Amino acid sequence: MALANTAFCSSSSAVRRSRVSGIGFIPQLSPCEPLAVLPVRFKCSEPALAFSRKKNILHASTDGLNAVDSTSLKFDRDADYVPMPIVLIDQDSDSDATIVQLSFGDRLGALIDTMKALKDLGLDVSKGTVATEGSVKQTKFFITRLDTGRKVEDPDMLERIRLTIINNLLKYHPESSAQLAMGEAFGIKAPEKKLDVDIATHVQVKEDGTKRSLLYIETADRPGLLVEIIKIIADINIDVESAEIDTEGLVAKDKFHVSYRGAALNTSLSQVLVNCLRYYLRRPETDIDSY
Known part of the structure; x- marks a missing residue:
């Protein structure tokens, strides 16, 4: 499937890609064949660039294929369909910047207000890219701290970035409220489907070489979740080397590369970590009013 890309940059220099230490995030994108990348100057007064791709849709009924006008059926389906909102934070792909990826079908605009909200946190959006694959638009921001010019490493700030983006999504796309866990507290419509935390929570530790695991x-999303997970891991004296924090609607799917004193976790320590995470994640005590 062809992929159309658009890039936008600020005055900051482009970032390099290399492996880093610390809390990191690895975005998962489906393989695709990129087309030409076109630089675009981004101005607040200009509308966002939009991409679209036509689809051939075949409808069936008791009267035969396409018995009802396919255009009207497609319109009715699109009018009711709300895409899955996804927020992914990546600290591992770039040595100089924190990468944040946001997708919400093809409904995302220029996201000028989101960039302003990030700057209000003391951050700088040094570069960004917009990619459209099929009917899904994916926007990436390359973020650094204004005071140091370096990537964000504080878990509390990373969680504030995540919640800031989700709050802006709820504000400018209120239809996403029913798809997000935060919609119950901050949106106009609470999710109709309620996740059972006990059932939704899954924790696994797998081998990943001799130096890390x-x-x-995977658990029900809620405010403060990232900070809570990092604290639980730190309390067992386990180090987080890199990670991928993926918020998909009501569910958080996170991957962490962890180690203990520079080595992979043994069987006993892995079981201790799994038990602790299962216990605390199934008993959410985060105060949502603090975010």
């Missing part, structure tokens, strides 16, 4: 966590 891969920790996979």
Whole structure:
């Protein structure tokens, strides 16, 4: 499937890609064949660039294929369909910047207000890219701290970035409220589907070489979740080397590369980590009013 890309940059220099230490995030994108990348000057007064791709849709009924006008059926389906909102924070792909990726079908605009909200946190959006694959638009921001010019490493700030983007999504796309866990507290419509935290929570530790292990966590999303997970891991004296924090609607799917004293976790320590995370994640105590 062809992929159309658009890039926009500020006065900051372009960032390099290399492996880094610390809390990191690895974006998962489907393989595609990129087309030409076109630089665009981004101005607040200008409308966002939009991409679209036509689809051939075949409808069936008791009267035969396409018995009802396909255009009207497509319109009715699109009018009711709300895409899955996804927010992904990546600290691992770039040595100089924190990468934040946001997608919400093809409904995202220029996101000028989102960039302003990030700057209000003391951050600088040094570069950004917009990619459209099929009917899904994916926007990436390359973020650094204004005071140091370096990537964000504080878990509290990373969680503030995540919640700031989600709050802006709820504000400018209120239809996303029913798809997001935060919609119940901050949106106009609470999600109709309620996740059972006990059932939704899955924790696994897998081998990933001799020097680190891969920790996979899937649980019901809630404010402060990232900070909570990092604290639980730190309380067992386990180091987080890199990670991928992926918020998909009501669910958080996180991957962490972890180690203990420079080595992979043994079986006993892995079981301790899994038990602690399962216990605390199934008993949410985060105060949502603090975010």
